[in-house]
Amino acid sequence: MRPLTLDDDRLLPTEPGVRALAREVYGHVRDLPIISMHGHVEAQVLAEDEPFDDPARMLVVPDHYVTRMLVSQGTRPEDLGVPRTDGGPVEQDGREIWRRFCAGWHLFRGTPSRYWLEHELHEVFGVRVHPSPETADEIYDQLAERIASPEFRPRALFDAFGVELLATTDAPTSRLEHHAAIAASGWSGTVVPTFRPDALVHLGRPGWKRDVEELAEVSGEDTGDYAGFLAALRQRRAHFAAMGARATDHGHLTADSAPLERADAERVYAAARAGAVGPADASAFAAHMLFEMARMSRDDGLVMQIHPGVLRDHDPAVHERFGSDKGFDIPIAVDFVHGLRPLLSEFGSDPAFRCVLFTIDETTFSRELAPLAGAYPSVRLGAPWWFLDSPLAMRRFREAVTETAGFYNTSGFVDDTRAFASIPARHDVSRRVDSGFLATLVASGQLSLEEAVETAVDLTTTVPRTAYAPRGA
Known part of the structure; x- marks a missing residue:
């Protein structure tokens, strides 16, 4: 890890x-x-x-800098929870959105988005492991616990x-x-x-x-x-x-x-x-x-x-x-x-x-x-x-x-x-x-x-x- x-x-x-x-x-x-x-x-x-809804809707869904990189590699916006104008179905499970984001973590290498995300995870939320498919659930649970507290x-x-x-x-x-x-x-x-x-x-x-x-x-x-x-x-x-x-x-x-x-x-x-x-x-x-x-x-x-x-x-x-x-x-x-x-x-x-x-x-x-x-x-x-x-x-x-x-x-x-x-x-x-x-x-x-x-x-x-x-x- x-x-x-x-x-x-x-x-x-x-x-x-x-x-x-x-x-x-x-x-x-x-x-x-x-x-x-x-x-x-x-x-x-x-x-x-x-309180913020969940980690994905706090850090991924509203940030088009993040979603555009994943979309450029073939992920559908719907699968990242991006709302549709017609109210049609999109992914609602924040944990699934977060897993997709973590699976694409390597795509952000060298980008300012990577810098911002690392700073947020490490400095704001105290995360100490790199996002990856293997660590996605661990990080999600830690973030979910943090944002449920009054300090966040x-x-x-x-x-x-x-x-x-x-x-x-x-x-x-x-x-x-x-x-x-x-x-x-x-x-x-x-x-x-x-x-x-x-x-x-x-x-x-x-x-x-x-x-x-x-x-x-x-x-x-x-x-x-x-x-x-x-x-x-x-x-x-x-x-x-x-x-x-x-x-x-x-x-x-x-x-x-x-x-x-x-x-x-x-x-x-x-x-x-x-x-x-x-x-x-x-x-x-x-x-x-x-x-x-x-x-x-x-x-x-x-x-x-x-x-x-x-x-x-x-x-x-x-x-x-x-x-x-x-x-x-x-x-x-x-x-x-x-x-x-x-x-x-x-x-x-x-x-x-x-x-x-x-x-x-x-x-x-x-x-x-x-x-x-x-x-x-x-x-x-x-x-x-x-x-x-x-x-x-x-x-x-x-x-x-x-x-x-x-x-x-x-x-x-x-x-x-x-x-x-x-x-x-x-x-x-x-x-x-x-x-x-x-x-x-x-x-x-x-x-x-x-x-x-x-x-x-x-x-x-x-x-x-x-x-x-x-x-x-």
Whole structure:
């Protein structure tokens, strides 16, 4: 039986002298608070604070990073308990799901998922044997016993993880009742919503008209025309801000932000209401609304997160059967320079506006994003996101952007996770990689050790607090 151990120097540079410096830097940040400004943990989990169902539904089923690897090797999503949109049968036995996961443990070698999973198992749950077909039941029983205890309920873990703030991602039509319940509960944890209007600005999306009608219901504004639509969005943003929201979130296909003339926007919106909008007009309206969302962020102070460049739901059959966010979102190339020029020309130097740019296309780091962040006062760079939230990509990110944008035009690490127990593991990856990068600057005479420690602490806490502070704060 192979033991599960963690190397305390994992991800640090291998050269002994640089590693010693990295240890020193990392020692100052490893236990700092976690500021999680972008993720997909549901507020309901922390509002209700119920024990997690079982190990599989805690660590496997909700994490598409995990399920996509197993699916890529031929496992059916149904066999991993992934819910079907039609309510059809899927595996309900958590132990069977866990056995399938353990049988595929070797598939995660060299991936960030392996790092996160090992950290969760070893550091959070005290597991000391490698997952395998032979150890699956033993580990499952140990995990099941742990998550049944009060110390492993969501709020207790939140506190044990040292989370200072957790931002969720929420539909614009959400009534945020779970956030209200958390605020009224007397618990000290800080959980804030994030406004994500994607479903309302992409006119060709199935269900758009239904969502616009729901927007009217929750906002109290008449969305029958374009003016009412904008008024409803402003009302919802104000409600989110009142509930503690710091940011908005925009996952457009491209970075196009060209505004339409008012009459054209009204015409396209009316066509969509009538069910007669074409693809070209729908795309133009989405770009226009990115510009309008920037205007609203300038006015209400919510930080605008933009992460274009993903073809969502690449396999239509998987999307139809299981819905979105099932591991079939594939990167595409994006032109940030021309796409964002209208938006940044209007708002990029306005002190009331702040945007954070994310990408999963590494080729844009040094060519486009770092120069934009190094020029426009409003722009910050988000850490490598999603497919690239891996140790090697994080290192390449620092190498590509630091000389042009520096450290203080970035926004801090975001974990972008649905897997609650993996939050500390993901932030630990970032802290180790940054410590190693800073150690190389010390070893090459570019920074003093004192400056490296100060920078590491800032990247972990000061930078995200500043980047996501409400404008005017």
